[in-house]
Amino acid sequence: MLDLGSRESIYQPTQEGLTFPVRPTFETPAEERQYLKERLVGACRAFALQGFDYGFAGHLTIRDPEHPELYWTNPMAVHFRQVKMSNLILVDHRGHVVEGTHAVNQAGFVLHGAVHEDHPDIVAMCHAHTTYGTAYASLKRPLPPITQDACAFFEDHVVIEDEAGQVAVETRAGGSVSAAFKGVKAAIHQNHGLLTASRHSIESAAFWFIALERCCQQQLAIDASGHAPTLVSPDRARYSREHVGSDYIGWLHFQPIWDDLVRTQPDMFD
Numbered sequence: 001m002l003d004l005g006s007r008e009s010i011y012q013p014t015q016e017g018l019t020f021p022v023r024p025t026f027e028t029p030a031e032e033r034q035y036l037k038e039r040l041v042g043a044c045r046a047f048a049l050q051g052f053d054y055g056f057a058g059h060l061t062i063r064d065p066e067h068p069e070l071y072w073t074n075p076m077a078v079h080f081r082q083v084k085m086s087n088l089i090l091v092d093h094r095g096h097v098v099e100g101t102h103a104v105n106q107a108g109f110v111l112h113g114a115v116h117e118d119h120p121d122i123v124a125m126c127h128a129h130t131t132y133g134t135a136y137a138s139l140k141r142p143l144p145p146i147t148q149d150a151c152a153f154f155e156d157h158v159v160i161e162d163e164a165g166q167v168a169v170e171t172r173a174g175g176s177v178s179a180a181f182k183g184v185k186a187a188i189h190q191n192h193g194l195l196t197a198s199r200h201s202i203e204s205a206a207f208w209f210i211a212l213e214r215c216c217q218q219q220l221a222i223d224a225s226g227h228a229p230t231l232v233s234p235d236r237a238r239y240s241r242e243h244v245g246s247d248y249i250g251w252l253h254f255q256p257i258w259d260d261l262v263r264t265q266p267d268m269f270d
């Protein structure tokens with residue numbers, strides 16, 4: 001019988017010797033920084049492929065491995081498809097750019113800076129103004145467990161009602177979002193959009209963001225149908241979340257996206 005108690009073993013029981021993604025280990029912080037920045041660029045490119053751009057809105061962040069009080073993010077007013085290694089910026093919790101030539105998105109540092117500062121365990125975060133997630137955010141209700149995929153968010157996301165609809169350039173808004181991110185991987189900010197955070201990797205935060213947007217699209221389609229869906233029972237939803245909703249599984253889901261980007265968008269590394 002499969003050992004379902006170990007989150008990392010569910011997809012690799014007795015598959016030794018076969019090709020399977022493995023997260024590398026690093027000799028130096030510089031090596032790890034290079035890896036993390038490349039994956040941050042990859043996450044931005046993945047967002048572009050999903051059509052998540054909306055003008056200059058949207059920001060993705062990773063904590064620096066050597067200086068945890070600093071984080072890397074995408075540059076202000078650069079399309080997700082044009083983000084690359086050379087235009088990433090390093091920012092502190094107050095929103096000062098300490099490395100790089102581009103400006104920072106002010107709303108980005110207000111939200112992400114507060115979360116990174118208040119939650120030392122959170123290493124990556126994603127936010128964008130997506131079509132379905134933003135629409136769903138107006139409903140002020142959590143995402144019900146309508147599918148196995150949606151179960152990944154069961155009791156693992158919150159709806160933030162504070163500062164709803166007010167543009168998040170005040171540090172007060174950062175406090176509301178930060179307080180909501182206690183022990184969950186995602187938040188639906190009413191009248192604003194989706195946010196995800198990861199205690200593991202930017203790949204995980206990015207994949208769960210893509211998944212959450214997709215779940216919101218599916219939920220809105222069900223709502224529009226006028227039919228009541230059959231929900232997964234709470235016990236089963238919890239079990240599914242534990243086994244297919246972890247940070248590791250999010251990281252694993254991102255690997256085919258990353259491999260495709262490496263082959264099709266080599267300018268990521270410029």
Ligand SMILES: [Zn+2]
Nearest residue numbers: 057058107193
């Ligand atoms: Zn926003």
